[in-house]
Amino acid sequence: MSLLVVGSIAFDTVYTPFGMVEEALGGSATYFSISASYFTDNIKVVAVVGSDFPEKYIKMFEERNIDTSGILIKEGQTFRWKGEYGYDLKEVKTLDTQLNVFEDFDPKLSEDHKNSKYIFLANIDPTLQGKVLQKMKDPKFIALDTMNYWIKRKYEALLDTIQDVNTLIINEGEARELSGEYNLIKAAKRIFSFGPERLIIKRGESGVLMFAGNSLFCIPAYPLENVYDPTGAGDSFAGGFMGYLSKTEDFSEENIRRAVVFGCVMASFAIEDFSVNRLLKLKKLDIENRFREFKALTYFENF
Amino acid sequence: MSLLVVGSIAFDTVYTPFGMVEEALGGSATYFSISASYFTDNIKVVAVVGSDFPEKYIKMFEERNIDTSGILIKEGQTFRWKGEYGYDLKEVKTLDTQLNVFEDFDPKLSEDHKNSKYIFLANIDPTLQGKVLQKMKDPKFIALDTMNYWIKRKYEALLDTIQDVNTLIINEGEARELSGEYNLIKAAKRIFSFGPERLIIKRGESGVLMFAGNSLFCIPAYPLENVYDPTGAGDSFAGGFMGYLSKTEDFSEENIRRAVVFGCVMASFAIEDFSVNRLLKLKKLDIENRFREFKALTYFENF
Numbered sequence: 368m369s370l371l372v373v374g375s376i377a378f379d380t381v382y383t384p385f386g387m388v389e390e391a392l393g394g395s396a397t398y399f400s401i402s403a404s405y406f407t408d409n410i411k412v413v414a415v416v417g418s419d420f421p422e423k424y425i426k427m428f429e430e431r432n433i434d435t436s437g438i439l440i441k442e443g444q445t446f447r448w449k450g451e452y453g454y455d456l457k458e459v460k461t462l463d464t465q466l467n468v469f470e471d472f473d474p475k476l477s478e479d480h481k482n483s484k485y486i487f488l489a490n491i492d493p494t495l496q497g498k499v500l501q502k503m504k505d506p507k508f509i510a511l512d513t514m515n516y517w518i519k520r521k522y523e524a525l526l527d528t529i530q531d532v533n534t535l536i537i538n539e540g541e542a543r544e545l546s547g548e549y550n551l552i553k554a555a556k557r558i559f560s561f562g563p564e565r566l567i568i569k570r571g572e573s574g575v576l577m578f579a580g581n582s583l584f585c586i587p588a589y590p591l592e593n594v595y596d597p598t599g600a601g602d603s604f605a606g607g608f609m610g611y612l613s614k615t616e617d618f619s620e621e622n623i624r625r626a627v628v629f630g631c632v633m634a635s636f637a638i639e640d641f642s643v644n645r646l647l648k649l650k651k652l653d654i655e656n657r658f659r660e661f662k663a664l665t666y667f668e669n670f
Numbered sequence: 671m672s673l674l675v676v677g678s679i680a681f682d683t684v685y686t687p688f689g690m691v692e693e694a695l696g697g698s699a700t701y702f703s704i705s706a707s708y709f710t711d712n713i714k715v716v717a718v719v720g721s722d723f724p725e726k727y728i729k730m731f732e733e734r735n736i737d738t739s740g741i742l743i744k745e746g747q748t749f750r751w752k753g754e755y756g757y758d759l760k761e762v763k764t765l766d767t768q769l770n771v772f773e774d775f776d777p778k779l780s781e782d783h784k785n786s787k788y789i790f791l792a793n794i795d796p797t798l799q800g801k802v803l804q805k806m807k808d809p810k811f812i813a814l815d816t817m818n819y820w821i822k823r824k825y826e827a828l829l830d831t832i833q834d835v836n837t838l839i840i841n842e843g844e845a846r847e848l849s850g851e852y853n854l855i856k857a858a859k860r861i862f863s864f865g866p867e868r869l870i871i872k873r874g875e876s877g878v879l880m881f882a883g884n885s886l887f888c889i890p891a892y893p894l895e896n897v898y899d900p901t902g903a904g905d906s907f908a909g910g911f912m913g914y915l916s917k918t919e920d921f922s923e924e925n926i927r928r929a930v931v932f933g934c935v936m937a938s939f940a941i942e943d944f945s946v947n948r949l950l951k952l953k954k955l956d957i958e959n960r961f962r963e964f965k966a967l968t969y970f971e972n973f
Contacts, residue, residue, distance in 0.1 A: 454852060455852070549757060549758070550895060550896075550897075551893060552893055552894070552895040553895060570876075572876065573873075573875065573876040573877070573890070574876070574890060576890075576893060583893060583966075583967055584967065584968075584970070585890040585893065585967050585968055586890070586968065586970070587876070587877060587879075587888040587889070587890055590854060590855055590879060590886060590888065591855070592853060592855040592856060593853075594853075621970075621971050624969075624970040624971070625970055625971060625973055627970075628970050629973075655973070658972075658973060659972075662970070662972060663886075664886055664887065664888050665887075665888060665889065665968050665970075666927075667887070667889070667924075667927040667928055667930075667931050667965070667968075668924050668927070668928060669961075669962075669965060670928055670932075670958070670961060
């Protein structure tokens with residue numbers, strides 16, 4: 368089933384204690400769509416890039432059967448971000464943000480886009496997310512990401528938008544800020560009162576917590592010996608999650624948990640190298656094997 | 671099989687944003703033995719208390735079939751500790767430590783103690799831990815906890831002692847400091863080179879990681895809506911782990927994983943109230959139900 372992502376395409380400059388990368392391909396729509404492309408070949412990207420955006424990247428998307436007709440090429444420079452991680456790779460310090468053509472991003476949707484069944488609204492202005500949602504004709508599953516910046520500055524617009532969203536995919540700090548609750552169980556209850564029926568909380572090296580009704584699912588992050596760059600882990604998670612879900616179209620709790628595990632699998636690959644380098648080199652078997660490793664990692668027998 | 675713990679008995683004064691408790695029963699041997707008492711009735715405690723230690727607590731241990739013949743009552747005051755937790759309950763600020771009779775604790779072991787098969791060396795001076803170990807006649811399973819204080823000040827003595835230990839049960843920061851490696855997989859490899867064949871890393875709300883040979887087991891912490899006091903969670907974990915293991919005497923990876931889950935179950939109860947209040951009130955069924963909840967929390971099907 369068709370999977371639409373509305374988000375950013377960017378050039379990231381990232382410094383970590385383990386190396387650095389300059390003006391590398393990044394952005395939420397990039398990580399999401401590459402990650403999802405291992406599960407489905409029906410992905411459409413809506414984003415904006417500048418006239419400096421190399422044709423080779425458009426080709427790369429297309430070779431992965433990612434529909435790029437929604438990538439608007441606008442006179443000017445592509446969005447650029449520069450950040451630095453500390454030794455624990457937990458906190459990132461933004462050194463520079465140049466929104467460039469992304470500053471007045473106004474997602475244009477074709478009829479084809481509007482007919483998408485699975486929609487991921489990556490982290491952009493909640494007013495724009497809401498506008499996209501209103502244009503959807505018969506969506507089946509809508510997931511949304513946001514960030515503290517919008518929770519602080521556009522709280523009302525965000526609440527308006529998430530009313531119509533099935534699933535929030537946000538991190539721990541965002542869940543706390545959005546709900547005003549430190550405890551994550553309390554945070555989930557509060558967020559359910561805003562509309563969403565499912566909350567997926569990304570917790571970095573603590574893994575992922577998913578709340579839905581009375582069901583609670585918790586999966587640790589995959590322990591890796593070498594982590595290079597956590598940039599894009601969350602969007603790679605969302606790509607694996609939504610990619611698997613749109614392929615299987617099975618909303619049973621059992622299958623949604625499986626989708627979460629595939630999300631964690633994709634996030635674990637994303638952080639093993641800078642930019643999308645590792646994500647681009649995967650084989651289906653790598654993904655399946657890591658899923659099995661997650662099973663071996665977490666499995667225990669009843670007493 | 672007989673289970674011996676050598677550790678502290680203390681009076682804790684604890685402040686958290688959710689309340690406080692003054693001079694409440696605490697100490698590693700206390701949390702450990704009460705936790706383990708739900709699994710086995712063959713527990714022996716070696717510790718020291720002052721002449722101010724109320725008889726009712728000795729009785730409480732005995733009513734749980736915990737052998738208190740190794741609790742030395744010494745002229746003077748019992749060990750006292752005062753600490754304050756912040757809102758996230760992660761970091762504790764020690765406000766006051768009065769070692770009192772614990773200052774020159776010198777574990778005295780009876781013949782019966784020396785014949786113990788399962789031994790937990792709670793966090794005390796590694797030189798004392800080593801002396802205890804040397805007196806053991808035919809131990810089957812030895813686990814050891816320590817802390818940054820000893821890693822810094824008694825590194826050589828600690829390395830000497832852990833040579834003969836099967837399993838280290840330490841927290842994330844301690845694993846990093848002991849190994850000199852930030853990454854936990856690298857930390858585990860280094861620690862294995864010191865002698866132990868198994869490493870259990872307690873990670874607070876990130877749960878527990880267990881390394882042994884090529885096996886890696888990861889279990890999240892149980893998400894709780896109300897957490898009051900994390901004091902003693904680690905020793906309650908160790909009590910559940912060693913208690914279950916000494917009862918079942920099965921060192922298969924499968925059973926040791928189960929023991930880790932029982933450890934997590936007991937830790938999750940310990941933090942639901944101040945001091946040992948919650949731990950004292952448990953029923954067997956509470957423990958079994960929470961084990962099942964851990965299963966439900968972490969379970970997913972293969973793809």
